[in-house]
Amino acid sequence: MLIVLNSACESAEDQIRRKTEAAQKTSSSGASAPDGMAVFRKNCVVCHGSNGKLGLNGAKDLSQSTLTAAERTAIVTNGKNLMTPFGKILTAEEIDAVVLYSLTFSEKSTPQ
Ligand code: HEC
Incomplete structure (x- = not known):
């Protein structure tokens, strides 16, 4: 049960991290x-x-x-x-x- 919960949390975090990285990429270079x-x-x-x-x-x-x-x-x-x-x-x-x-x-x- 704990393992399931942990992996659910990780994937949500991963998604947020990916989104943030994408946003940072756009704002810093403007080109990508x-x-x-x-x-x-x-x-x-x-x-x-x-x-x-x-x-x-x-x-x-x-x-x-x-x-x-x-x-x-x-x-x-x-x-x-x-x-x-x-x-x-x-x-x-x-x-x-x-x-x-x-x-x-x-x-x-x-x-x-
Ligand atoms: C909940 C289901 C649903 C989702 C999620 C969805 N669409 Fe659609 N999409 C539709 C429906 C239904 C239509 C037809 C609308 C109509 O003309 O009645 C449509 C039509 C379109 C059209 C117009 C196509 C045409 O020739 O009329 C485009 C472009 C489009 N969607 C792009 C996207 C994009 C890009 C995304 C993601 C950001 C997306 N859709 C997410 C249901 C969805």
């Missing part, structure tokens, strides 16, 4: 953005799947999306129907990074 793939894995795979195609809870197949980065940013920030609004969960930099990452799933040509 948060890791869009990490943000996606943590916040989006539950509905969209790791390749963007899962479509759980009515989620759109991101590989078929033709939305621009700006349109995606609006949806990720404000949510839409069953999609969670991430404006208060993620920083603007994390949203930018995850939107760019979502564009890598595209099997259609997406206007920037």
Whole structure:
């Protein structure tokens, strides 16, 4: 029981540490953005799947999306129907990074 509790605590701490390191990286250099793939894995795979195609809870197949980065940013920030609004969960930099990452799933040509 204790072991279970310990490992649960450690993973939460690890997550916070990783987040803090990512934030520090961004603010100190300005050049390195948060890791869009990490943000996606943590916040989006539950509905969209790791390749963007899962479509759980009515989620759109991101590989078929033709939305621009700006349109995606609006949806990720404000949510839409069953999609969670991430404006208060993620920083603007994390949203930018995850939107760019979502564009890598595209099997259609997406206007920037
Ligand atoms: C709770 C489930 C859920 C989670 C978590 C979720 N989404 Fe969605 N997403 C949806 C649903 C449902 C839609 C379709 C909304 C609609 O148009 O009705 C959607 C639509 C989208 C669209 C628009 C696609 C299109 O072509 O219309 C994008 C882009 C998107 N999600 C990106 C993300 C990103 C990036 C994340 C993580 C930060 C995320 N989603 C997390 C459920 C989710």
